[in-house]
Amino acid sequence: MVTVTNLHKRFGSQKVLNGLNLETNVAGIIAVLGPNGSGKTTLIKSLLGMVIPQQGKIAVNGKKIRRQSDYRQEIDYLPQIANFPGNLTVKELIGMIKDLRGKPARDKELIAFFGIENFLDKKLSKLSGGTRQKVNIVLCFMFDSPLIILDEPTSGLDPASLIKLRELLQKEKAAGKTIIITSHIMNFVEETADRILFLLEGVIYFNGSITELKTQTGQDDLEHAIAQILT
Ligand SMILES: Nc1ncnc2c1ncn2[C@@H]1O[C@H](COP(=O)(O)OP(=O)(O)OP(=O)(O)O)[C@@H](O)[C@H]1O
Numbered sequence: 001m002v003t004v005t006n007l008h009k010r011f012g013s014q015k016v017l018n019g020l021n022l023e024t025n026v027a028g029i030i031a032v033l034g035p036n037g038s039g040k041t042t043l044i045k046s047l048l049g050m051v052i053p054q055q056g057k058i059a060v061n062g063k064k065i066r067r068q069s070d071y072r073q074e075i076d077y078l079p080q081i082a083n084f085p086g087n088l089t090v091k092e093l094i095g096m097i098k099d100l101r102g103k104p105a106r107d108k109e110l111i112a113f114f115g116i117e118n119f120l121d122k123k124l125s126k127l128s129g130g131t132r133q134k135v136n137i138v139l140c141f142m143f144d145s146p147l148i149i150l151d152e153p154t155s156g157l158d159p160a161s162l163i164k165l166r167e168l169l170q171k172e173k174a175a176g177k178t179i180i181i182t183s184h185i186m187n188f189v190e191e192t193a194d195r196i197l198f199l200l201e202g203v204i205y206f207n208g209s210i211t212e213l214k215t216q217t218g219q220d221d222l223e224h225a226i227a228q229i230l231t
Contacts, residue, residue: 148177
């Protein structure tokens with residue numbers, strides 16, 4: 001579904017992606033991990049065409065994305081920080097995004113799933129961080145796209161909402177979707193991801209299952225396995 005070949009991205013003199021290669025051709029949940037500043041968001045934004053690499057090729061569903069935008073219709077994206085105007089109500093924001101995208105949306109089902117019906121008439125600026133994240137998740141999932149990219153989806157969510165998010169991800173995976181997630185919450189990754197991509201020094205340093213990572217590092221839990229890679 002996503003193929004990345006020899007991707008290079010630097011900001012000024014800082015090399016962030018340094019010949020990165022990646023292929024995701026099976027449905028499932030892929031966690032992109034790595035220390036702060038290792039380039040996870042840069043990789044995600046490159047897939048979305050929001051960051052333009054200096055070198056390398058990216059193809060989504062077999063089509064090169066360079067200078068293209070139509071392919072984005074098939075991707076749902078949850079940004080790490082979503083900056084929507086605070087004076088809009090939740091209902092207005094959802095309506096606006098639906099109008100912009102022009103596709104059928106399952107917003108009502110997701111609003112009920114996350115239990116945010118009572119916040120629809122509230123302004124975004126008045127919402128708590130966790131409720132705002134639930135709104136962002138509804139916005140992201142409502143178009144039912146085959147590829148979903150989530151940058152730190154757990155941000156601000158309480159334990160009950162984390163369970164809901166996990167349930168939603170499993171449903172989407174069962175529907176044959178590919179889901180790419182970044183997260184620093186290893187517990188969440190361990191319970192959701194089928195595959196780990198670990199970014200270090202601008203390349204994918206590890207690509208495999210959680211079991212493989214644990215075996216390779218000789219560690220019993222994911223947190224220690226990751227720490228072992230870093231040392
Ligand atoms: N637009 C930009 N201009 C300059 N530098 C940037 C820009 N975007 C990212 N960087 C730098 O690139 C590096 C990688 O950033 P990126 O956000 O991809 O890391 P990350 O792995 O997602 O980090 P985190 O875990 O903290 O979210 C960082 O050093 C960051 O400061």
